Amino acid sequence: MASFSMNNNSVKIHGTGIAKPTRLLVVSDAHLSLDDERGIPNQENSRRMAAAYPQAFANFTQMLSERKTDAYDYLLMLGDMVSFPSAKGVETIMELAEKTGLPYAYTAGNHDWHFEGLPGTEIKLRREWTAKRLAPLYQGRNPLCYSIELNGLNLVMMDTSACEILPEQQAFWRRQVEKGLPTIVFGHIPFWVPGRDVGFSVGHPDWNASTDGNWKIEQRLRWPESGHNQTTMDFHKEVFGADNLLGIVAGHIHGQSVDFYRGKFQVVVQYGVTGGFLEMTID
Ligand SMILES: [Fe+2]
Numbered sequence: 001m002a003s004f005s006m007n008n009n010s011v012k013i014h015g016t017g018i019a020k021p022t023r024l025l026v027v028s029d030a031h032l033s034l035d036d037e038r039g040i041p042n043q044e045n046s047r048r049m050a051a052a053y054p055q056a057f058a059n060f061t062q063m064l065s066e067r068k069t070d071a072y073d074y075l076l077m078l079g080d081m082v083s084f085p086s087a088k089g090v091e092t093i094m095e096l097a098e099k100t101g102l103p104y105a106y107t108a109g110n111h112d113w114h115f116e117g118l119p120g121t122e123i124k125l126r127r128e129w130t131a132k133r134l135a136p137l138y139q140g141r142n143p144l145c146y147s148i149e150l151n152g153l154n155l156v157m158m159d160t161s162a163c164e165i166l167p168e169q170q171a172f173w174r175r176q177v178e179k180g181l182p183t184i185v186f187g188h189i190p191f192w193v194p195g196r197d198v199g200f201s202v203g204h205p206d207w208n209a210s211t212d213g214n215w216k217i218e219q220r221l222r223w224p225e226s227g228h229n230q231t232t233m234d235f236h237k238e239v240f241g242a243d244n245l246l247g248i249v250a251g252h253i254h255g256q257s258v259d260f261y262r263g264k265f266q267v268v269v270q271y272g273v274t275g276g277f278l279e280m281t282i283d
Pocket residue numbers: 080109110111188251252253
C-alpha cells in the first residue's frame with residue numbers, strides 16, 4: 001500500500017514498488033487567448049473567452065521558465081491550455097512544451113475545442129476541432145485515451161472534457177486495469193467524490209440540465225435532462241474500484257484541492273492562469 005503526502009503543490013507517493021523514482025510536472029488551465037488573422041472567421045465565437053484571462057500568458061510562461069526541467073521526467077498538460085482553439089494558441093502551447101525539453105502528454109479541456117455558439121454536441125465539436133487544431137499536441141496518440149508507461153508506472157491520459165465517457169474509453173480503461181501496474185489517471189474534468197459539486201462532473205449523480213448553470217453563457221448545449229449515460233456512471237465506479245489505481249489528477253476547477261475516496265486520491269491542480277502547477281514524485 002503506497003502512502004500519499006502533500007506539501008503545498010508538491011505530492012509524494014511512496015511505496016509503489018516502481019523501478020525508480022519518477023517526477024512529474026503537471027500543468028492545467030493556462031487559458032492562453034492568443035490569436036492572429038487565422039482566427040478572424042471565428043472572432044464572434046472567441047470574443048468572450050479571449051477577454052477572460054489577460055494575465056494568463058505572462059504568468060504561465062514565467063512559471064514554466066522558473067522550473068528546473070531536469071528535476072522532472074515528464075510534463076503533463078491537463079487541458080484548457082487555450083481558451084478557444086486558435087491556431088496561434090495551439091502553436092504557442094506546442095512551442096512552450098517543446099522548450100522545456102521534457103517529453104510531454106496532453107489531454108483536452110472543455111475550452112480547448114470550443115468556439116462558443118457553434119452548433120453541435122460537445123462530442124461532435126471535440127472531434128471536429130481536435131482534428132482541425134489540437135491534433136499536433138497528441139503526437140500521434142489517440143486523443144480520447146492513451147497511456148504512458150514510465151519506470152513501471154502507468155500514466156493514463158483520459159479525455160473527460162465533455163463530462164461524459166465513451167464506450168471506447170471504458171474499454172481502454174479495462175485494458176489498463178489488466179496491466180496490473182500502479183496507475184494514475186489524468187483528465188481535465190475531475191470525478192465526482194461525494195460532497196463535491198457538479199464541477200466534479202464525471203459520474204456525478206446530480207449532473208443534469210437542472211444543475212447546468214453555464215450553458216447559456218458558454219453558448220453550448222445544455223446537459224441532458226436525464227443526467228449521465230450509463231457508461232459514464234459505470235466508468236466512475238470501475239475507476240475508483242480498480243485495485244491498481246493510485247489516484248486521479250485533474251484541472252478545470254481553477255483551485256487546488258485534494259479528495260480521498262475508496263482509498264484513492266484525487267488532486268485538482270491550481271490553474272496556470274495564476275502560474276499554478278503541481279509536482280509529483282512517485283517512488
Ligand atoms: Fe475546464
